[in-house]
Amino acid sequence: MEPRIGVYVCHCGSNIAGTVDCAEVAQFAQGLDSVVVARDYKFMCSDPGQEMIKQDIKELGLNRVVVASCSPTMHEPTYRRVCQEAGLNPYFFEMANIREHCSWVTEDKQMATDKAKALIAAAVRRVYYHQPLETREVPVNPNTLVVGGGIAGIQAALKIADSEHKVYLVEREPSIGGHMAQLDKTFPTLDCSACILTPKMTLVGSHPYIELLTYSEVAEVSGYVGNFKVNIRKKARYVDVDKCTGCSECEKVCPVSLPHEWELKLTQRKAVYRPFAQAVPNAFTIDKRGYPPCRVTCPAGVNAQGYVALISEGKFKEAIEVLRRTMPFAGVCGRVCTHLCETECERGKVDEPIAIRSLKRFMADYELREGREKAPPVELTKEDKVAVIGSGPAGIACAYDLIRLGYPVTIFETAPQTGGLLRYGIPEYRLPNKIVDDEISYVEELGVEIKTNTPVTNLKDVMGRGYKAVFLATGALASQKMGIPNEDAKGVIHALDFLQQVSSGMQVSLGQRVAVIGGGNAAVDAARVAKRLGAKEVSIVYRRSRAEMPAIEIEIEEAEQEEVKLHILVAPVRVLTENDRVNGIECIRMELGEPDASGRRRPVPIESSEFNMEVDNVIMAIGQTVDKAMLPKDLEYTNQGTLSVDSVTLQTNVEGVFAGGDVVSGPADVIKAVAAGKEAAISIDRYLRRVDLKEGRPAPLERVKEVSKEEVEIKSRQSMPVLELGERQDFVEVELGFDEKAAIEEAKRCLNCGVCSECLACIKACEAEAINHDMKDEYEEIEVGNIILTTGFEAFDPTPMYQYGYKRLDNVLTSLEFERLVNSAGPTEGDIVLKDGTHPHSIALIHCVGSRDEKYHEYCSRVCCMYSMKLSHLILEHVPGVQVYEFYIDIRSFGKGYEEFYNRLLNEGINFIRGRPAEITDVAENPEEEGKLIIQFEDTLIGLQRRLPVDMVVLGVGLEAQPDAEAVARLFNVSRSADGFFMEKHPKLDPVATMTDGIFVAGCCQGPKDIPDTVAQALAAAAEVLAMISRGRVEVEASTAVVDERICSGCQICMLVCPYSAVSFDEEKKVCRVNEALCKGCGACVGGCPSHAINLNHFTNEQIMAQMEGMLV
Amino acid sequence: MADMTSFIDEVAATPGGEHIRSCIQCGICSGACPAANEMEYPPRKIIAMIRAGMRDEVLSSSSMWHCLSCYMCTVRCPRGVKPTDIAHTLEYLAYQQGFKVKGTTTPVMYQNFVNSIKGNGRVHEVGIMLRYYLTTNPLAALKVLPVGLSLFFHKRLPLLPKGVKGREDLAKIIQKFKEIEARS
Incomplete structure (x- = not known):
């Protein structure tokens, strides 16, 4: 059938005709190919316009229609209906847009007219190739998703749910209520916000048709109108909402306090919290932000934040329990740990790290002083016996973890006493043996059996006695040799032997002059012990620089205080002897060269710099190695001479035999040995339970990303009291430990990086057993037909406006902060007080802060005039005799009863001053201004610059889009206007729909508005949704993709790019096929098809090429 | 009352005057102005008067001559109005159109300053101050005399003017400017 085209040019009043010569354009169109008729008319969308088209179709036999008017989003459906009728x-x-694309964007009439002709020519060419298509209808899922639980979300959800259709209400905070819950009273009626809101909240919580998902966020949205699929992330709350009774016992015992965001940080909340007492759901939430650096860094994973938090609350016994969840060595590690935790401590970025090691020691001291209750024996639930060989820190830590898992454990120790190097390697003045005894006896009390004087050299012996697994932790006790002449001479002692002999009470006689070779802890310990044994002159000879000495810094310092001499960058060349007995050492000076494998700069001898030192004894402390003779046979070793084990599981080459500590790592820190013991315990447990040793082992803890250091006051760490130098004669401990006051002060400096410290005090307190610290984020996929966005606003932060002094001057508050201050449920219970606790005599409120200002927000926030006046009224109610000043530019009291409220305020004696203040300062110019906040402004109605001293200033901050509005807009595929708020489809005629069908907006996420307007919009959105549900089906575009099976190569790229899973593969014909019911006509597959086998109906190549040609001709 | 439209058009057409119509009379300019209380009309009011077409009252006022060019008003203005630039425009218009200004001697100072530069290519302080005080109030010169003497003894105040090189070129530049000014 030959195309017969009618062209209709609309004037749109003067919108188009003002710029485009419509008559000329129509005349032009008349001359185009296949055009039967072309007309222009004032309003083509009006009834007469529509009639004209219909009549022409019937009378002139038109079979194609082009209307040149506005945007298709406006009237395409109208004219399609006209054609259909x-x-x-x-x-x-086909529609040609000669308004938005033409008349509105230029004032040049000739150019506009020319462009209109081109657009029409293009449409005429295109419509020539149009094909008849059938529109399709799909059913609408009757469920609705409401995103955001403020008053808008609450109202919309309730209205839809009341019609007995299911609503999912998602709120990211722990409670619904939004900003309205924070307000005191509402203008202009002054009804209490909570009184009108909380019943609605409760209703939401108990409504049979509402599924409330708090502390949840929408993660992903797919699908289309009527058929959305939404993935919701339910953040781990660590409290079972169904079990929690809201009794708040957990809150009482939680040791972690932080600024209360919901109270605008005017007060503190706990890590386990409920934003406000009327919260819905009335359940607590535990705030976890990740693991603190101290805990993440500790090789053994000791929860330092946990016990530090409890110490800060004076709960010392509970604190040590936290430590004992990981290991038994509070007193040991509290003295000798290398405290990597302190290096990483975030507080160190502010001033100094928390003295974590000293606090750990404090807990142990406290317990020792108060007396420890005997540890209750663990019930042995497992049958498989485990043998641990060696009772040093690694062996004890492993046994400790295994016995608590219920395994019977026996420790075999060669030496007469337990503790390994803790006892024999570390001198008394650093680690008294009674501490080692006590902490090992704690492990024994749990049920671990320790057999001293029992060397084990044959694994088969052990296995034969019924032990199913073995942990080897025998340490590295053999002293390394230097390989210099005469190192076996009389008077040369090895540090470990020396320390061990001293420690076990043997008489060790030293000469007056002692040289210690080495720079590690053993060297420094040996030097200080030598000093204590009476040696007059003790020197440490170390070949690298002081900064590279592996010993703990404080130990080196203390050694220096005790007059141990450091010979840095000096290496011994030979031991000098007389009669086979030491009488000196020959040394050579060194300098630092290139870095070596360890990353430290390699010391290089300086030629001809040899010199002699006269000494009576030489103590070698250059390192220890594993004594293979002491170990069972059959084991494999590394090149370094240590035991070879799997780096993850710590299993040796012999099945069921694990090893860790110094025997594997070579000489290392106590805490690393403890860590190895714990890791082995995990392996042994898995081994005995026949679980894969590697798969599913606990993952390393993830360090918290950001730690707020806002408003942290600089405060140095508590200094450790030490023994006076003169009193350090014998082996009395040098460090004296914190007292209770110092410990609490120190612990209070902790920034609580992870927020919740996982001290687990709440678990004990919770009678409902609602708390579960192991909860994980969960995802739930829901299907809905419509979505309403009610995500609200953020209050403007006036910090960047330096001139108003917010956060710089005391008693300058934002209006939202003041709402909490004046609220009877707020932090001061409604008492309006200044920072110093007194009551103000004068308060000024400033309008338009952040609004009507091109530097911040150009728009008027619409609510500030009214809420400022409301606050003024409340101030008069709360503080009798107070002077209140309202600084305004224009009073906008446009709602029902609003102007009347303004009048009421005028008559209540509020001082209205017209003028935007230029500055708020605390610099007084006269005695009257002393101690006040002075506002400098022009009283514009008088035309005079004035200064007004007041006690308090309330900044009437505007409303702005949520900081993540952009991400949310992208998630839901809605657009935003220039001010950042979500854009409605039409500002007047379609105020709650968006350009994406099935997604609606309501409340302040669409723009600033007051509560009445918000509720009206929410109900409008609910009505839109109910209309959709009620109709039950929705028309979808007929423009779907079609695969030309003759060309399709079956590569299936289209299946990958299709967002609606509408393409399937025909296995028989080896071609792809589009399911029309699922296809949304997005065209992704058309572009993706490498063989051009896919065409999109109504957007065929033919049609688009014709359109372009028409444009260009 | 002068013509209601032409004066604001005139100001809006000058550099810095573009946004004068956006003024919402909030008064932050006058509030921030350190010289507002010296002025006959504060900056906000001057803008209102410009909009009201009060050409004679504005151009004969002392307000703009008190402007210290601290730009506080311009920095604080929420609408992008530039009251400092507008003040300079008004000074220029007042001078060009021969308005007699009451209550300030600043125009005299400016005139002497410009004359000195025209002649020498640089400022001759002694000459400027002498002429300024002779035209305005010779007794007031006594107040600044100690400072002047101190500067003199520190060799910071040469008695005789010293011209720059290439004064002929400077004269050409000034001549060119006058031609352009006459055309516009």
Whole structure:
């Protein structure tokens, strides 16, 4: 059938005709190929306009229609309907946009007219190739998703749910209520915000048709109108909402306090919290932000934040329990740990790290002083016996973890006493043996059996006695040799032997002059012990620089205080002897060269710099190695001479035999040995339970990303009291430990990086057993037909406006902060007080802060005039005799009863001053201004610059889009206007729909508005949704993709790019096929098809090429 | 009352005057102005008067001559109005259109300053101050005399003017400017 085209040019009043010569354009169109008729008319969308088209279709036999008018988003559906009513397939219609694309964007009439002609020529060419298509309808899922639980979300959800259709209400905070819950009273009626809101909240919580998902966020949205699929992330709350009774016992015992965001940080809350007492759901939430650096860094994973938090609350016994969840060595590690935790401590970025090691020691001291209750024996639930060989820190830590898992454990120790190097390697003045005894006896009390004087050299012996697994932790006790002449001479002692002999009470006689070779802890310990044994002159000879000495810094310092001499960058060349007995050492000076494998700069001898030192004894402390003779046979070793084990599981080459500590790592820190013991315990447990040793082992803890250091006051760490130098004669401990006051002060400096410290005090307190610290984020996929966005606003932060002094001057508050201050449920219970606790005599409120200002927000926030006046009224109610000043530019009291409220305020004696203040300062110019906040401004109605001293200033901050509005807009595919708020489809006629069908907006996420307007919008959105549900089906575009099976190569790229899973593969024919019911006509597959086998109906290549040609001709 | 439209058009057409119509009369300019209380009309009011077409009252006022060019008003203005630039425009218009200004001697100072530069290519302080005080109030010169003497003894105040090189070129530049000014 030959195309017969009608062209209709609309004037749109003067919108188009003002710029485009419509008559000329129509005349031009008349001359185009296949055009039967072309007309222009004032309003083509009006009834007469529509009639004209219908009549022409019938009388002139038109079979194609082009209307040149506004945007298709506005009237394409109108004209399609016109065609349909006249008996024409609606897809025989094409629209040319000569308004938005033409008349509105230029004032040049000639150019506009020319462009209009081109657009029409293009549409005429295109419509020539149009094909009849059938529109399709799909059913609408009757469920609705409401995103955001403020008053808008609450109202919309309730309205839809009341019609007995299911609503999912998602709120990211722990409670619904939004900003309205924070307000005191509402203008202009002054009804209490909580009184009108909380019943609605409760209703939401108990409504049978509402599924409330708090502390949840929408993660992903797919699908289309009527058929959305939404993935919701339910953040781990660590409290079972169904079990929690809201009794708040957990809150009482929680040791972690932080600024209360919901109270605008005017007060503190706990890590386990409920934003406000009327919260819905009335359940607590535990705030976890990740693991603190101290805990993440500790090789053994000791929860330092946990016990530090409890110490800060004076709960010392509970604190040590936290430590004992990981290991038994409070007193040991509290003295000798290398405290990597302190290096990483975030507080160190502010001033100094928390003295974590000293606090750990404090807990042990406290317990020792108060007396420890005997540890209750663990019930042995497992049958498999485990043998641990060696009772040093690694062996004890492993046994400790295994016995608590219920395994019977026996420790075999060669030496007469337990503790390994803790006892024999570390001198008394650093680690008294009674501490080692006590902490090992704690492990024994749990049920671990320790057999001293029992060397084990044959694994088969052990296995034969019924032990199913073995942990080897025998340490590295053999002293390394230097390989210099005469190192076996009389008077040369090895540090470990020396320390061990001293420690076990043997008489060790030293000469007056002692040289210690080495720079590690053993060297420094040996030097200080030598000093204590009476040696007059003790020197440490170390070949690298002081900064590279591996010993703990404080130990080196203390050694220096005790007059141990450091010979840095000096290496011994030979031991000098007389009669086979030491009488000196020959040394050579060194300098630092290139870095070596360890990353430290390699010391290089300086030529001819040899010199002699006269000494009576030489103590070698250059390192220890594993004594293979002491170990069972059959084991494999590394090149370094240590035991070879799997780096993850710590299993040796012999099945069921694990090893850790110095025997594997070579000489290392206590805490690393403890860590190895713990890791082995995990392996042994898995081994005995026949679980894969590697798969599913606990993952390393993830360090918290950001730690707020806002408003942290600089405060140095508590200094450790030490023994006076003169009193350090014998082996009395040098460090004296914190007292209770110092410990609490120190612990209070902790920034609580992870927020919740996982001290687990709440678990004990919770009678409902609602708390579960192991909860994980969960995802739930829901299907809904419609979505309403009610995500609200953020209050403007006036910090960047330096001139108003917010956060710089005391008693300058934002209006939202003041709402909490004046609220009877707020932090001061409604008492309006200044920072110093007194009551103000004068308060000024400033309007338009952040609004009507091109530097911040150009728009008027619409609510500030009214809420400022409301606050003024409340101030008069709360503080009798107070002077209140309102600084305004224009009073906008446009709502029902609003102007009347303004009048009421005028008569209540509020001082209204017209003028935007230029500055708020605390610099007084006269005695009257002393101690006040002075506002400098022009009283514009008088035309005079004035200064007004007041006690308090309330900044009427505007409303702005949520900081993540952009991400949310992208998630839901809605657009935003220039001010950042979500954009409605039409500002007047479609105020709650968006450009994406099935997604609606309501409340302040669409723009600043007051509560009445918000509720009206929410109900409008609910009505839109109910209309959709009620109709039950929705029309979808007929423009779907079609695969030309003759060309399709079956590569299936289209299946990958299709967002609606509408393409499937025909296995028989080896071609792809589009399911029309699922296809949304997005065109992704058309572009993706490498063989051009896919065409999109109504957007065929033919049609688009014709359109372009028409444009260019 | 002068013509209601032409004066604001005139100001809006000058550099810095573009946004004068955006003024919402909030008064932050006058509030921030350190010289507002010296002025006959504060900056906000001057803008209102410009909009009201009060050409004679504005151009004969002392307000703009008190402007210290601290730009506080311009920095604080929420609408992008530039009251400092507008003040300079008004000074220029007042001078060009021969308005007699009451209550300030600043125009005399400016005139002497410009004359000195025209002649020498640089400022001759002694000459400027002498002429300024002779035209305005010779007794007031006594107040600044100690400072002047101190500067003199520190060799910071040469008695005789010293011209720059290439004064002929400077004269050409000034001549060119006058031609352009006459055309516009």
